[in-house]
Amino acid sequence: MPHDASLIAIVAVGFVMASIFGYLADRLSLPALVVYLIAGVFVGPFTPGFVADVSMASQLAEIGVILLMFGVGLHFSLPDLMAVRGIAVPGAIGRIVLATLLGIALCSLWGWSVGQGLVFGLCISVASTVVTLKALEERNLLETPMGRVSIGWLVVEDLAMVLVLVLLPALAEVLGGTVGDAAHGTAADTSIAWTLTLTLLQVGAFVAIAALVGPRVVPWVLIKVARTGSRELFTLAVLALALGIAFGSALAFGVSFALGAFFAGVVMAESQLAHRAAENSLPLQDAFSVLFFVSIGMLFDPSILIREPGKVLAVLAVIIIGKALLSFLIVVALRYPLRIALGVAASLAQIGEFSFILAGLGATYGLMTQEGRDLILAGAILSIMLNPIAFQASASIKTWMQKRWPQAMTNFGAARQTVLVGELDRIRTLSRQREHEQEQKITEFVETFPLFSAVDSNAHEEILLLFGPRTASPGERIIRTGDRGDAMYFVVSGTVEIQVKGRKVALLQAGSYFGEMALLTGERRTADVTAVDYCQLLGLTRRDFNVFMSHHPELRAAMNEMAEKRRAQNASQADGDEHEVDVTSDQ
Numbered sequence: 001m002p003h004d005a006s007l008i009a010i011v012a013v014g015f016v017m018a019s020i021f022g023y024l025a026d027r028l029s030l031p032a033l034v035v036y037l038i039a040g041v042f043v044g045p046f047t048p049g050f051v052a053d054v055s056m057a058s059q060l061a062e063i064g065v066i067l068l069m070f071g072v073g074l075h076f077s078l079p080d081l082m083a084v085r086g087i088a089v090p091g092a093i094g095r096i097v098l099a100t101l102l103g104i105a106l107c108s109l110w111g112w113s114v115g116q117g118l119v120f121g122l123c124i125s126v127a128s129t130v131v132t133l134k135a136l137e138e139r140n141l142l143e144t145p146m147g148r149v150s151i152g153w154l155v156v157e158d159l160a161m162v163l164v165l166v167l168l169p170a171l172a173e174v175l176g177g178t179v180g181d182a183a184h185g186t187a188a189d190t191s192i193a194w195t196l197t198l199t200l201l202q203v204g205a206f207v208a209i210a211a212l213v214g215p216r217v218v219p220w221v222l223i224k225v226a227r228t229g230s231r232e233l234f235t236l237a238v239l240a241l242a243l244g245i246a247f248g249s250a251l252a253f254g255v256s257f258a259l260g261a262f263f264a265g266v267v268m269a270e271s272q273l274a275h276r277a278a279e280n281s282l283p284l285q286d287a288f289s290v291l292f293f294v295s296i297g298m299l300f301d302p303s304i305l306i307r308e309p310g311k312v313l314a315v316l317a318v319i320i321i322g323k324a325l326l327s328f329l330i331v332v333a334l335r336y337p338l339r340i341a342l343g344v345a346a347s348l349a350q351i352g353e354f355s356f357i358l359a360g361l362g363a364t365y366g367l368m369t370q371e372g373r374d375l376i377l378a379g380a381i382l383s384i385m386l387n388p389i390a391f392q393a394s395a396s397i398k399t400w401m402q403k404r405w406p407q408a409m410t411n412f413g414a415a416r417q418t419v420l421v422g423e424l425d426r427i428r429t430l431s432r433q434r435e436h437e438q439e440q441k442i443t444e445f446v447e448t449f450p451l452f453s454a455v456d457s458n459a460h461e462e463i464l465l466l467f468g469p470r471t472a473s474p475g476e477r478i479i480r481t482g483d484r485g486d487a488m489y490f491v492v493s494g495t496v497e498i499q500v501k502g503r504k505v506a507l508l509q510a511g512s513y514f515g516e517m518a519l520l521t522g523e524r525r526t527a528d529v530t531a532v533d534y535c536q537l538l539g540l541t542r543r544d545f546n547v548f549m550s551h552h553p554e555l556r557a558a559m560n561e562m563a564e565k566r567r568a569q570n571a572s573q574a575d576g577d578e579h580e581v582d583v584t585s586d587q
Contacts, residue, residue: 006053010060013043013052014294015287033134034385036290040297047302054298061295063243064288065353066261068130070242071285072151073265074278079430081152083423086416088152091330091344096160098326099125102318110311115175116372119168119362123376124319126161128352129154129258130292131384135347135391143428145420146343149336153348155262159203161354162255165361166199172365199254206253207263214267222273227465228547235280241268242281258353273461275435293384296356300381304374315379320386324349336420337413339398346394350383351376448511449490455552466548467538472496472531479529485518487539494535499528507532516559519545 021035043052081088103121104114112120132150133142141147172178218241225237242264249260268277305312324345331341359376362368402409442460446453452460470489472478478489478496490513498506498514505527508514518525519542540548549556 006056010052010057011291013050014039014057014060014291017043018290018294033131033293033387036293037297037300037381037384040294041300041302042297043294044298044300046300052298054295057291057295057298060288061292062257064285064290064292065130065258066243066246067239067281067285068133068289068292069258070246070261070265071278071281072129072133073262073267074269074274074281079427080148080424081155083420083427084149084152087149087331087334087336087340087420088156090334091149091327092153092156093160094330095323095326095348096122096125096157098330099318099323102322102326106314106318112372113176115172115177115367116362116369118175119358119367120372120376122161122164123355123358123362123368124315124323124351124379126157126351126354126358127154127323127348128350128355128380128384129158130289131350131352131387132347134289135387139391141343141347144343145417145424146340146347148424149340149420150344150347153344158256158259158262158354161358162203162259163199165256165358166202166254168358168361168367169365172367175367177362178366202253203255206249206255206260210249210263210267214263215270218264218267219271219273222268222271222277223465226273226276226462227544230551231280234276238268238277238281239284256354256357276461292353296352296377296381296384299356300377301374304371304378308371308375311375312378312382315375316382316386319351319379319383320349320390324390332413335413335416337417338401338409340413340417342394342398342401346387346390349390350387351380352384355380448492449513451513451555451558455555462551463540463548466540466544468541470537470539472535472537474531474533476531477528478531478537479515479525479527481525481528483525485515485523485525485542487541488513488515488519488545489529490538490540492536492538495532496535497530497532499530500526516545520556520559 017039018036021039022032025032025035040057041047043050045051045054100118100121103124104117107117107120108114129151132154136142136147136150142151221237221241222234225234228234242261245264245267246257246260249255249263250257268274271277327345327348328341331344332338355376359368359373363370363373398409442464445464446460452463455463467490472494481500491508491510493510496508496512496514497504498508514527514529515525517523549559
């Protein structure tokens with residue numbers, strides 16, 4: 001190539017290979033994630049032919065993780081996380097501890113040090129949020145109690161891994177690793193307790209800011225952008241918030257990009273425009289998540305399967321069987337239903353993005369060998385490939401247990417399930433109620449003002465955001481003759497009186513609007529408008545009127561037509577009646 005086009009090359013080759021393999025997977029009824037991984041192996045450095053830039057692919061994959069976690073946050077609010085805290089917090093922490101101990105025991109059989117075993121065990125203890133989310137979405141399980149528990153469990157695991165990533169450099173020398181001079185000085189001068197305290201303060205500060213400041217700032221930004229009426233600008237603002245918060249939180253608080261993006265989505269979910277944000281960002285989520293799996297495949301050295309088949313099988317057994325069994329036993333010990341236990345066991349029986357990050361950090365500090373990294377990648381790819389089988393096995397075991405122990409399947413954990421389902425239903429009811437109120441508001445608006453029935457629902461939301469509510473008391477002058485036209489008004493309730501040169505010419509009630517002539521023509525006001533009784537009005541300023549009409553010329557054409565009719569009527573009236581009345585009824 002005449003110039004450096006490595007970015008274009010990795011995006012083009014990644015999408016082309018993923019598309020070809022994805023089509024073949026569909027024809028052969030194979031999981032799409034599996035073939036995306038295989039596509040990555042074909043363009044990686046360990047297979048002949050084209051070799052893509054691995055480091056650049058990893059950064060593109062990180063964008064995919066950010067967008068995907070942002071999407072999770074949009075559909076998983078803080079109340080959801082609090083609803084499943086009774087099972088997600090002890091379950092995630094308990095499984096991390098037990099799975100790490102399994103990893104240490106396995107590494108001790110291979111003759112590895114305790115420090116290497118600890119890092120390796122932590123790598124295989126945490127599941128992939130990306131894989132779990134995709135698997136739950138494909139099976140329509142994301143909104144079920146089991147799906148909510150699984151996502152909450154993963155969020156707690158991610159928080160725990162943030163602490164691990166920060167603490168590992170401080171503990172590297174103690175665990176037998178190697179550190180540079182600068183890092184050595186830091187480790188020596190800083191106690192573990194202080195490091196842990198500082199990390200907790202950083203994460204706590206981030207969560208506090210996200211919970212307190214985010215709901216006030218992010219929806220306000222979205223509303224301001226939505227009022228411009230530009231779909232492109234709105235999509236850009238959504239992506240800027242997702243990527244900006246993810247990067248800024250990592251830079252300022254040391255949390256992961258994924259966690260920052262998740263909380264960005266959680267905050268944005270409180271906005272009335274959350275569904276539009278999710279809709280606009282979904283295509284990019286899908287595209288970059290494909291690059292995430294392709295990049296994982298690129299890192300994999302297939303020769304490890306031939307060189308160390310026994311170790312690969314052992315790692316795979318711990319990830320799939322060991323972790324699944326631990327998850328099942330923990331959920332049962334917490335007295336939750338067996339169905340939830342089986343579902344959680346299957347959905348979390350793999351490893352992913354945090355495992356790769358932790359393995360890379362461990363290698364930097366001499367706590368992870370190249371063989372260890374290859375085993376982690378082999379375990380990740382194979383466990384992701386076998387995850388659909390884990391779901392099938394879970395369903396088969398569930399059916400078998402239902403036949404063998406029907407009462408236990410029905411009664412065990414019923415009380416806990418009732419509380420969990422009730423809490424989740426309450427949260428969903430509140431969410432649906434907010435959506436219904438918004439839909440009802442739009443419906444009532446269109447019924448009151450049929451002028452806007454021709455535009456789509458997104459435009460209805462835009463114009464509702466543009467409107468500024470105003471009230472008027474009896475006798476209050478809303479518009480004066482000769483004033484510059486700075487806004488038009490829609491009558492929601494009450495009655496207003498139109499006067500031209502002191503003469504009452506009309507009474508307008510709900511469904512009418514006035515003041516648009518001055519905005520259309522640029523002329524000064526030609527009538528006085530006074531409230532007869534208590535009125536509720538919606539005002540549309542000149543700037544917002546022009547912005548909205550520029551995106552919806554059919555409405556401007558309708559108003560211009562009405563204005564021309566009024567001009568013709570005014571011209572034909574007698575001298576006493578020849579007045580252009582700045583008023584229109586929409587009924």
